[in-house]
Amino acid sequence: MSETSTQKSVVLQTRQLTRYLGDGANRQLVLDALDLDLHAGQTCAVVGPSGCGKSTLLYLLGLLDRPNEGTIHVQNREMAAADDTARTAFRNEHIGFVFQFHFLLPEFTALENLLLPMRKLGRWGDEEMRERATELLTRFGLGDKVNRYTNQLSGGEQQRVAVARALANEPTLILADEPTGNLDTRNSNNVMELLQEAAHAYGPSILIVTHNPELAQACDRLLTMRDGRFESEQG
Amino acid sequence: MKLNLFIAWRLLWAKKRAMGMSLAGIVCGVAFFVLTQAQTSGFEDFFIRTIWQTRGPLRVQDKYQASVTEMVARSSDGKGSFAIPLREGRQYVPGVHEPERVIEAVWNFDAVTGVSGVLSGNVTATSGFRSETAEVMGVKMSDHVTVSGVADQIRYGDITTFDEDPQSAVIGSILAERLNLDIGSELLLKNAGQSRRYEVVAIFETGVRDYDKSWVYIQQREARQLLNKMDGLTYLQVNLRDNDKAPQIAEQMKHALWHDVDSWQESERVWLEVFRALRVSSGITMSIIILIAGLGMFNTLAIIVMERQRDIAILRSMGYRRSDVAQIFLLQGALVCAVGTVLGWIFAAVLTYGVENLPIRIRGIFATDHFVVKWDPMHYVLAGVVTVIIVLGASYIPARKAARIEPGDIIRGTSA
Ligand SMILES: Nc1ncnc2c1ncn2[C@@H]1O[C@H](COP(=O)(O)OP(=O)(O)OP(=O)(O)O)[C@@H](O)[C@H]1O
Ligand SMILES: [Mg+2]
Numbered sequence: 001m002s003e004t005s006t007q008k009s010v011v012l013q014t015r016q017l018t019r020y021l022g023d024g025a026n027r028q029l030v031l032d033a034l035d036l037d038l039h040a041g042q043t044c045a046v047v048g049p050s051g052c053g054k055s056t057l058l059y060l061l062g063l064l065d066r067p068n069e070g071t072i073h074v075q076n077r078e079m080a081a082a083d084d085t086a087r088t089a090f091r092n093e094h095i096g097f098v099f100q101f102h103f104l105l106p107e108f109t110a111l112e113n114l115l116l117p118m119r120k121l122g123r124w125g126d127e128e129m130r131e132r133a134t135e136l137l138t139r140f141g142l143g144d145k146v147n148r149y150t151n152q153l154s155g156g157e158q159q160r161v162a163v164a165r166a167l168a169n170e171p172t173l174i175l176a177d178e179p180t181g182n183l184d185t186r187n188s189n190n191v192m193e194l195l196q197e198a199a200h201a202y203g204p205s206i207l208i209v210t211h212n213p214e215l216a217q218a219c220d221r222l223l224t225m226r227d228g229r230f231e232s233e234q235g
Numbered sequence: 236m237k238l239n240l241f242i243a244w245r246l247l248w249a250k251k252r253a254m255g256m257s258l259a260g261i262v263c264g265v266a267f268f269v270l271t272q273a274q275t276s277g278f279e280d281f282f283i284r285t286i287w288q289t290r291g292p293l294r295v296q297d298k299y300q301a302s303v304t305e306m307v308a309r310s311s312d313g314k315g316s317f318a319i320p321l322r323e324g325r326q327y328v329p330g331v332h333e334p335e336r337v338i339e340a341v342w343n344f345d346a347v348t349g350v351s352g353v354l355s356g357n358v359t360a361t362s363g364f365r366s367e368t369a370e371v372m373g374v375k376m377s378d379h380v381t382v383s384g385v386a387d388q389i390r391y392g393d394i395t396t397f398d399e400d401p402q403s404a405v406i407g408s409i410l411a412e413r414l415n416l417d418i419g420s421e422l423l424l425k426n427a428g429q430s431r432r433y434e435v436v437a438i439f440e441t442g443v444r445d446y447d448k449s450w451v452y453i454q455q456r457e458a459r460q461l462l463n464k465m466d467g468l469t470y471l472q473v474n475l476r477d478n479d480k481a482p483q484i485a486e487q488m489k490h491a492l493w494h495d496v497d498s499w500q501e502s503e504r505v506w507l508e509v510f511r512a513l514r515v516s517s518g519i520t521m522s523i524i525i526l527i528a529g530l531g532m533f534n535t536l537a538i539i540v541m542e543r544q545r546d547i548a549i550l551r552s553m554g555y556r557r558s559d560v561a562q563i564f565l566l567q568g569a570l571v572c573a574v575g576t577v578l579g580w581i582f583a584a585v586l587t588y589g590v591e592n593l594p595i596r597i598r599g600i601f602a603t604d605h606f607v608v609k610w611d612p613m614h615y616v617l618a619g620v621v622t623v624i625i626v627l628g629a630s631y632i633p634a635r636k637a638a639r640i641e642p643g644d645i646i647r648g649t650s651a
Contacts, residue, residue: 021647055647064552065643085556092554099646103549107245117553119238165553 011172011205012038012061017070017080019056030056032228033070038173041203043196045216048225054209055100057225058175061207062097063087075172092121096166098176100209103162104150110137110161111146114168121169136164139194141187155182163191167198174198174206180215192218239559242550243566246539253535258575260528261622265579266586268521268618273587275517277608278601279510285601286499288384289441291351292478293485294502295341296470297327297495331468331494340492341473346484349381349474354455356462356469360406361423362414369410370449371424373458376405382474385439385452392418392437401454404433407447408440424451426461433457442602506600522621532571533629536564540637547637548645561638568630575626576619583615 019031030053038044046054059065061072063079072080074094079087091097104113114133118124124132137146140160142153150158163179174195180188192215199206208219216222224231247254286292331337334352341350354373359366376397380386386394390408397403404422416422422433433453440447459465475481481498488496500507540547547560555563591608 059643059647062552064548064646088551088554088556091552097552099549103545103646105546105549107249107546116242116550120554120559 009040010037011040011075012036013073014061015071015073017057017060017067017072019053019060019065019067021056030228031060031067034228034230036223036230038205038207040172040205041199042221043199043206043208043219044221044223045219046207046209046223046225047211047213047216048231052225053228054225055177058097058177058207058209061173062095062175063091064097092117093169094172096169096171096174096204098163098166098174098179100177100181104158104165106149106151109147109149110142110153113150113161114165117165118168123169133164133168136167137161140164141190156184156187159183160187160191163195167194170202170204172204174204176206176208178209178211180210180212188212188215236562239562240566240570243563243570246543246546246563247567247570250535250539253538254532254571257528257532257535258571258578260531261525261571261575261626262579262582264521264525264528265576265618265622266582267524268518268621269580269583269614270586270590271517271521272514272614272617273583273608273610274590274606275510275514276611276614277606279507279514280609281603281607282506282510282601283499285442286503287478288388289443289446290499290502291382291472292475292481292499293473293488294470294497295331295337295473295488295492295494296497297329298332298493299327299495300493327495329469331471332466334468334471337492337494338471341471341488343491344484344488346475346477346480347473348476349378351375351378351382351472352455352468353379353470353472354458354462354464354468356426356458356464358424358426358451358461360410360414360451361425362416362420365414367410367413368449369406369424369451371458371461372450372452373455373462374452375455376452379452379472382472384441388439388441389437390440392435394437397436397452398454400434400436401457402432402434403436403454405437405439405452406435407450408438409444409448410451411435411438413448422451424453424461427463429461429463431457431461440602442598442600444599447598518617521618522625525618525622525625528575529625529629532568532626533633536567536630536633537636539567540564540633540640543637544640544645547640548642551640551642552646557638560640561634564634564637565627565630568626568634572623572626576622579618579622580615583618 014034014036017031017034017036018029020027021030022028034057046057048054056065060067067080070080071078074090079090105116108116111130111133114136115129118129118133134143134146137143140163142157142160145153145157150161153161159179159182163176166174166176176195179195180191183191195206195208196218198204208215210216222234331352338350338352341347351374355370358369358371360369376394394405397405406416406422414422416435418435418438420435422435424431424433475484478499482500485496485498485501550560587608587610590606593606594604595606597603
């Protein structure tokens, strides 16, 4: 692990990341001064009991939420306190998010769900976007269902579309919150393989929250979390 | 923009039932707005045209003299006194004096396209055993057709030989009915012990009840005899190139001619106000229909924003800015607005066409046998402007609310 981390560049770095949730008597320290470095081309698993703050951490790293204290440097830019427009543009170009409950837009087809972030980014032309999106879905075993509306897909299929969407813009940081929660072993392995493949192909940093020990072991790095702190690290 | 429009369209389509209701409201609002404007301004215009065709755009009448009186004031010590001249206004002498000179002066105005001298007065019209009060109009018909629509108002008979035949009388339709007169009938006009005999050569209908029941055109020389007026005229009826300028021209003529000059706008002010009030109030009423549709639209959009909080959060997480989200919802409003306005316009045109051919018999202030409408693009523009303001106003608040959604709050709320 030490070898890869020194060789690969740091994509994301947090210092003293602290987050409280709830108000008044319910106010609770969810993340307790976390320091974390994520490296390009590396997959990192986060495990821990329910309610320990895994999703909260991911929202902060994904620039969807703001910490109460601490900094988040992504590609050497401080983003925790950056303005909304900068954070939004950054999300579009550099962050791919897989939500714990695979959120797709039901009014759009699987292909269109992938095209939404791509068209917003506008890096590729119309034809190329379609080709890339179709190819990506095909790799996830959905080649024959690209034009299905997402509410006509099974839970597992929806989850795979959600993972594919997170990869669509080839982001530098992929944050996945239990991406294999609803999948059978075969599909779960397939998703994991594709994430690994992406990490090694063009070198994004991937952070995966999971309850699946097998999947966690397959990652380059494994972080265990408890009560808002990292308990142990192996990798 | 294109991308946001695409998203707006999909979100809108998913809510097509609820939106359809708002859309129908807007279509009806726009259509009825245009239809009522077409009708009220149609009747208004028709009324105005009737004025031009009967009393004419301008009348020169009553000569005036500035009268000056003196007020005598005594100084406080009672020794001296002085007179203060007071312009008390104008003293009118009825009728047009030295008509040839005044007519010539009227023709000096560039805006004038026709002048006809009229000598009028009340007489008793008798036929058989019946009598009615009538107003004789002593005219030269060849002049009078240039300042009124009398040629088009003839229902029976004709007026081509009027100026040659001193026995000719052209009478209003109601008078003809009351006196049981037909073309060729004999008519007796009496005034101050005089009684003269005429032949009905034509019967006219202006639609204006007051005129149709009393006016009798005879030659001016005949009128002089009958009314026993050897000089002067009652008024000059004047036609103009541009009738909308009548008040200004009247003002200029007043000073140049030393006669009172009355424009149609001034003399028919009351009726014109009635028509205007009708048009404005129907415009307001129909705007309220559009407003109600706008409220429905506001409601539907607010519901979409509530239901789509999660989708909005996802769009935001994928890199859609607040302004994109606001635009997506404003565009939904704009789409409904555009479709509603265009469909409303089409519906309006169809309705207007239908109403135009609807029979209705109106007599009294004008004559028509079907609804009168005015085809005016301004009505369509106005309806469009009202709709755009209301619908975009109704979309603004939900759009702003959508833009303010914090993606983190929503996503945590649904997944924690
Ligand atoms: N809006 C909130 N107000 C107060 N506390 C909250 C709120 N949302 C989450 N929490 C608390 O924050 C803690 C961390 O939540 P988080 O969703 O990060 O857990 P997690 O590790 O992802 O759990 P799981 O494995 O079940 O998804 C939990 O104890 C939860 O009760
Ligand atoms: Mg979680």
